[in-house]
Amino acid sequence: MRSAELSGVVCCRVPGKINLELAVGPLRDDGYHELSTVFHAVSVYDRITVQAATSWSVHVTGPYADRVPTDDSNLALVAAKALARRRPRGIRLTPVRIDIDKQIPVAGGMAGGSADAAGTLVACRELWGLDHVENDLLEEIAGSLGSDIPFLLHGGTAIGSGRGEQVTPVLARGELHWVLWAGEGLGLSTPAVYAECDRLRAERGEEIPPPTPSGELMQALRRMDADAVAGHLRNDLQEAAISLQPVLAEVLQAGRELGARAGIVSGSGPTVAFLVGSQAEAIDLSVGLAARGPAGDILRAIGPVPGAQLVQSRATAPAGPTVPPVSG
Ligand SMILES: C[C@@](CO)(OP(=O)(O)O)[C@H](O)COP(=O)(O)OP(=O)(O)OC[C@H]1O[C@@H](n2ccc(N)nc2=O)[C@H](O)[C@@H]1O
Ligand SMILES: Nc1ncnc2c1ncn2[C@@H]1O[C@H](COP(=O)(O)OP(=O)(O)O)[C@@H](O)[C@H]1O
Numbered sequence: 001m002r003s004a005e006l007s008g009v010v011c012c013r014v015p016g017k018i019n020l021e022l023a024v025g026p027l028r029d030d031g032y033h034e035l036s037t038v039f040h041a042v043s044v045y046d047r048i049t050v051q052a053a054t055s056w057s058v059h060v061t062g063p064y065a066d067r068v069p070t071d072d073s074n075l076a077l078v079a080a081k082a083l084a085r086r087r088p089r090g091i092r093l094t095p096v097r098i099d100i101d102k103q104i105p106v107a108g109g110m111a112g113g114s115a116d117a118a119g120t121l122v123a124c125r126e127l128w129g130l131d132h133v134e135n136d137l138l139e140e141i142a143g144s145l146g147s148d149i150p151f152l153l154h155g156g157t158a159i160g161s162g163r164g165e166q167v168t169p170v171l172a173r174g175e176l177h178w179v180l181w182a183g184e185g186l187g188l189s190t191p192a193v194y195a196e197c198d199r200l201r202a203e204r205g206e207e208i209p210p211p212t213p214s215g216e217l218m219q220a221l222r223r224m225d226a227d228a229v230a231g232h233l234r235n236d237l238q239e240a241a242i243s244l245q246p247v248l249a250e251v252l253q254a255g256r257e258l259g260a261r262a263g264i265v266s267g268s269g270p271t272v273a274f275l276v277g278s279q280a281e282a283i284d285l286s287v288g289l290a291a292r293g294p295a296g297d298i299l300r301a302i303g304p305v306p307g308a309q310l311v312q313s314r315a316t317a318p319a320g321p322t323v324p325p326v327s328g
Contacts, residue, residue, distance in 0.1 A: 010126045010314060011123065011312035012123040012308050012310050013045050013046075013047050013309055015044060015045050015155060015307065016044045016110035017040060017148065017267075018039075018040050018110065018266040018267070019235060019264075019266060019267045020232075021036070021213065021217055021232070021233065022236055023035065024197060024208075024236040024237060025210050034162070035147075035163060038170065039158050039159075040303045041154075042110075042304075043301045044104050044105075044110070046102055047119075048076065048099070048100055048116060049098070049101075049312075050099075050120065051096065052094040052095075052097075053097035054095065056096065057097050057098070058074045058099075058100065059098070061100070061101055062100075064102045064106045075116055078117065079120045079149075082144070083138075086141065088132060093128050098120060105180075105299075107187030108182050108186075108269070109188065109267035110180075110271050111267065114146050118142060119152075119308045121153070122138070122310060123310070126310055126314055127314065138153060139153055143165035148164055150165050151167050154307045155304065155306040156170075156304045157170045157221060157303070159213050170221055172221040172224060174224030175302045177275070178273050178274065178301045178302065179260070179274040179282050179299070180271055180300075181251050181274070182271045183245070183296045184295050186247070186270045188244060188245060188268055190267075193241050193268035194240075194268070196244055197236065197239070197240040214232055216231075216232045217229065217234075229262075233262050233275070237269070238265040241268060242265070254292055255272065255274040255285065258288035259281065259285060260274035261277060262275045279300075282300045283300070286298045
């Protein structure tokens with residue numbers, strides 16, 4: 001059996017996302033909801049470093065490290081092992097050590113775990129030299145691991161359909177400025193928020209139409225007009241997220257009173273994203289929110305930004321120690 005050439009360290013930078021629109025359709029037979037969402041990658045990044053090792057492991061540093069599992073449930077590790085299973089017949093791969101510098105709030109509706117999985121797929125493909133794994137196959141593997149992961153490979157602004165895993169880029173020039181509020185120690189479980197949305201809809205006996213993207217939002221994005229985008233932000237999970245974490249209503253109210261053009265819960269929350277018109281407005285709003293609470297981490301970001309990108313590849317990496325290859 002041959003073993004893949006391996007040397008050095010590979011590093012990938014991957015952003016978090018917010019959802020500019022999240023239209024939630026009916027619950028499908030497979031337990032997922034049909035979606036039409038507009039993903040928007042923002043400049044809050046995790047950094048994934050991979051290197052050959054004698055056993056699989058994941059290590060996390062950064063402000064949110066203590067909230068991230070380091071066992072086999074870590075999505076980065078799950079992604080690395082899923083990719084290793086796609087190696088060509090007759091090739092052995094070394095296990096990897098994965099280091100995550102965690103800057104994306106955890107369980108916050110910003111898809112940080114999905115981002116780490118996307119970054120790990122890109123980094124391990126490079127480290128293992130799996131050149132036969134083209135982007136289409138990488139996306140297919142990503143979609144099999146989680147609904148948000150394919151988008152984090154793309155980045156930018158894109159429509160997600162199906163359960164969110166089918167990604168179509170949106171024409172959007174220019175940039176938007178955001179202030180993000182991430183509740184200290186708050187977290188919402190994605191399945192719990194979808195279930196609460198179903199419960200609230202059933203209570204009202206609501207008809208649920210098939211979800212479709214808003215033409216007005218698409219037009220506003222084409223012009224990157226902050227006020228027009230502000231008028232068309234929509235999240236069908238917001239009510240459910242507020243029902244489970246009522247403090248989010250206070251945060252949205254505070255942001256509006258402090259001059260945000262609009263505020264929206266990101267995905268299943270509890271991160272709240274405020275749209276502002278400029279960097280100066282972003283500074284004013286973040287200072288105002290920090291002063292008046294509710295308590296939370298406040299981050300400034302721009303979007304759209306690219307998805308998972310190599311920042312150190314095998315070609316530029318110094319050769320690392322040689323380790324014996326083992327079966328993956
Ligand atoms: C709500 C969103 C909006 O972008 O993001 P987050 O707020 O979690 O970041 C996504 O739909 C989350 O996607 P992701 O976090 O990848 O979810 P998955 O791992 O695929 O699914 C976790 C669980 O969420 C629910 N789920 C997810 C996607 C979907 N279209 N319908 C669902 O009902 C299901 O209960 C599923 O078992
Ligand atoms: N690499 C990872 N980073 C963050 N969370 C992870 C990771 N791997 C697994 N998880 C688990 O996934 C859950 C959801 O995390 P995350 O993706 O940050 O949130 P969300 O789905 O709200 O966007 C976390 O509570 C954590 O237990």
